[in-house]
Amino acid sequence: MKFVDEFRDPAAARGLVRSITRLAGDDVFKFMEVCGGHTHTIYRHGIEHILPPGIELVHGPGCPVCVIPMGRVDDAMWLAEQPGVIFTTFGDMMRVPGSRGSLLDAKARGADTRFVYSPLDALKIAVDNPDSHVVFFAVGFETTAPSTAVTLVRAKQLGLRNFSVFCNHVTIVPPIRAILESPDLRLSGFLGPGHVSTVVGTRPYRFVPEVYGKPLVVAGFEPLDILATVHMLLQQIRDGRCEVENQYGRVVREEGNVAALRLLAETMTLRPHFEWRGLGFISQSALKINDGYADFDAEVRFSMPGIRVADPKACQCGEVLKGVIKPWECKVFGTACTPETPIGTCMVSPEGACAAYYNFGRMHREAADMIGATASV
Amino acid sequence: MCLGIPGQVVAFTDAGQDLAKVSVNGVQRVISVRLLADQGLTEGDWVLVHVGFAMAKIDEVEAQLTLDQVKKMGSDYTNEIDAFNSSQIA
Numbered sequence: 001m002k003f004v005d006e007f008r009d010p011a012a013a014r015g016l017v018r019s020i021t022r023l024a025g026d027d028v029f030k031f032m033e034v035c036g037g038h039t040h041t042i043y044r045h046g047i048e049h050i051l052p053p054g055i056e057l058v059h060g061p062g063c064p065v066c067v068i069p070m071g072r073v074d075d076a077m078w079l080a081e082q083p084g085v086i087f088t089t090f091g092d093m094m095r096v097p098g099s100r101g102s103l104l105d106a107k108a109r110g111a112d113t114r115f116v117y118s119p120l121d122a123l124k125i126a127v128d129n130p131d132s133h134v135v136f137f138a139v140g141f142e143t144t145a146p147s148t149a150v151t152l153v154r155a156k157q158l159g160l161r162n163f164s165v166f167c168n169h170v171t172i173v174p175p176i177r178a179i180l181e182s183p184d185l186r187l188s189g190f191l192g193p194g195h196v197s198t199v200v201g202t203r204p205y206r207f208v209p210e211v212y213g214k215p216l217v218v219a220g221f222e223p224l225d226i227l228a229t230v231h232m233l234l235q236q237i238r239d240g241r242c243e244v245e246n247q248y249g250r251v252v253r254e255e256g257n258v259a260a261l262r263l264l265a266e267t268m269t270l271r272p273h274f275e276w277r278g279l280g281f282i283s284q285s286a287l288k289i290n291d292g293y294a295d296f297d298a299e300v301r302f303s304m305p306g307i308r309v310a311d312p313k314a315c316q317c318g319e320v321l322k323g324v325i326k327p328w329e330c331k332v333f334g335t336a337c338t339p340e341t342p343i344g345t346c347m348v349s350p351e352g353a354c355a356a357y358y359n360f361g362r363m364h365r366e367a368a369d370m371i372g373a374t375a376s377v
Numbered sequence: 378m379c380l381g382i383p384g385q386v387v388a389f390t391d392a393g394q395d396l397a398k399v400s401v402n403g404v405q406r407v408i409s410v411r412l413l414a415d416q417g418l419t420e421g422d423w424v425l426v427h428v429g430f431a432m433a434k435i436d437e438v439e440a441q442l443t444l445d446q447v448k449k450m451g452s453d454y455t456n457e458i459d460a461f462n463s464s465q466i467a
């Protein structure tokens with residue numbers, strides 16, 4: 001029987017940090033946490049400040065709001081401004097800047113743009129408003145895509161004529177591969193994403209050790225989970241092993257969620273390529289709606305402009321998303337770019353590295369307290 | 378937006394559509410349990426709720442851990458709970 005206290009035990013944290021320090025020795029390691037949820041935990045608890053100085057945690061591209069390129073936001077605004085359209089989206093997406101402001105600005109200009117908690121809420125709006133066409137702006141990794149899949153299946157069952165999805169779902173493996181191919185970074189290993197892995201399982205990451213020779217450990221979201229994961233990565237390196245391991249076995253299974261994967265396969269297919277903010281085009285990195293569900297595909301129903309615009313010049317989100325720079329190294333961080341007036345996407349979502357650092361960067365005392373050290377930084 | 382918040386299954390409201398009522402920190406709403414349809418979910422089970430869907434079955438300790446963790450997020454937590462409260466799926 002395990003207890004909540006086990007995950008809060010300062011002695012356990014101290015022990016892990018000691019052991020990490022011993023394993024690391026004088027060597028230098030750079031581990032990337034792929035998932036924005038981990039970035040949040042790391043900054044929120046000041047994990048970086050209790051690790052030995054040789055270990056650097058760099059933030060990856062795993063925040064779905066952060067990676068949507070400006071052109072797709074502009075397309076979304078175009079959709080929202082079509083007559084008779086009710087445009088629905090998750091709250092975070094409302095504030096993401098496009099080249100003509102955000103969806104919130106479109107709303108202020110009179111577009112019927114509504115935030116919803118779930119794609120099923122968007123479906124409900126369509127049922128309740130038969131004279132309008134309801135578009136759902138779908139974003140997210142494999143964590144979120146199955147919910148869109150279920151919604152599509154339901155829309156088809158109901159025979160709805162006034163509902164479509166603007167699909168921007170992205171997949172987790174291609175950006176990891178793109179980062180491994182990028183010459184900018186020398187990574188020692190990865191903290192694998194937690195919630196995405198509940199859907200995809202741990203098998204899709206095997207190429208990371210097998211092709212690129214880097215260890216990957218799927219991690220939970222507690223501060224102790226992060227420490228345990230760093231420990232497992234170092235242990236692999238010191239043992240001369242290189243594999244995919246699962247630290248978050250209490251939630252993530254090797255095979256993932258088979259039902260969710262089946263629903264995804266039924267309703268969506270891989271796009272040949274998709275543009276990522278700051279990372280450019282990555283092949284087979286996003287999902288589009290299947291031919292069988294084309295009636296519910298906003299890109300088929302509307303002749304969308306398919307806008308492409310470059311990222312704003314001041315914005316260094318691409319470097320932040322690749323872990324090349326830290327948020328505070330961006331020239332506009334905290335001055336022109338804040339959570340209230342975001343220039344780049346990484347400042348919008350609470351899981352974005354810039355927003356997480358802006359909100360919690362100075363809060364490292366908690367972690368120091370946890371291991372009984374006094375904050376010295 | 379990737380937050381998963383723990384909820385406890387209170388009742389199955391529409392078996393045909395895989396809908397269930399869950400309680401998240403005292404607030405009850407209907408969500409879809411379609412993604413866990415083959416996992417023998419029963420009343421009283423804890424699940425991780427994400428955008429109106431149960432995405433993983435978890436145990437009570439994990440539920441407590443996640444709830445505490447999410448609560449520490451302050452306004453992001455209240456935003457998520459407000460969003461959950463606003464849900465009108467059924």
Ligand code: SF4
Binds near residue numbers: 334
């Ligand atoms: S500070 Fe703003 S502009 Fe700079 S990288 Fe972060 S989100 Fe992008």
